[in-house]
Amino acid sequence: DQQVKQNSPSLSVQEGRISILNCDYTNSMFDYFLWYKKYPAEGPTFLISISSIKDKNEDGRFTVLNKSAKHLSLHIVPSQPGDSAVYFCADPPCQGGSEKLVFGKGTKLTVNP
């Protein structure tokens, strides 16, 4: 069964510093992983993705790294107070694999001014 684990429920960083959020997965064919960001009282919104054939994907201040087998990380540099949200790592359906879009439990990021 697919499992996506985000072992840090919360993270607090100072504005301007780097935020690193981690994601571990099991039993995935790992073609493609997604990161979502969620503000309170809103639905999650897609942030950035990475495919298994890449070591990294950058989009502005956000970078996803395919660090090692079964481990991903999301880097936010520099962190801003507006980045304070819950970040979810997600394992989407893939051809020949599970049909489910599976999310981790999320990491609540707080960026202090």
Added chain:
Amino acid sequence: DSGVTQTPKHLITATGQRVTLRCSPRSGDLSVYWYQQSLDQGLQFLIQYYNGEERAKGNILERFSAQQFPDLHSELNLSSLELGDSALYFCASSVEPTGWNSEAFFGQGTRLTVV
């Protein structure tokens, strides 16, 4: 605005009752997902439909059911409600059920409170 519409936004009901949550996917999206987010919990996958057919099932209770209609909107029915069913229920949609481009767009959620 993600283009996914969920109604109602808030719902308060008593234990033992039955409620229906509604989701209209983005225009052109054939796949609909339902998720439950309880306090301090992540997004728990409930069920997925694609073009009217059930495609995947997660941790959905037998008291819960869902369907996707020919116009592609979906409804999640929750019956014999218990206090523990109080949660945010999210609907998401995507173009396809599988493949690389499986980014899903989420609605604002329905907050269900069972009293």
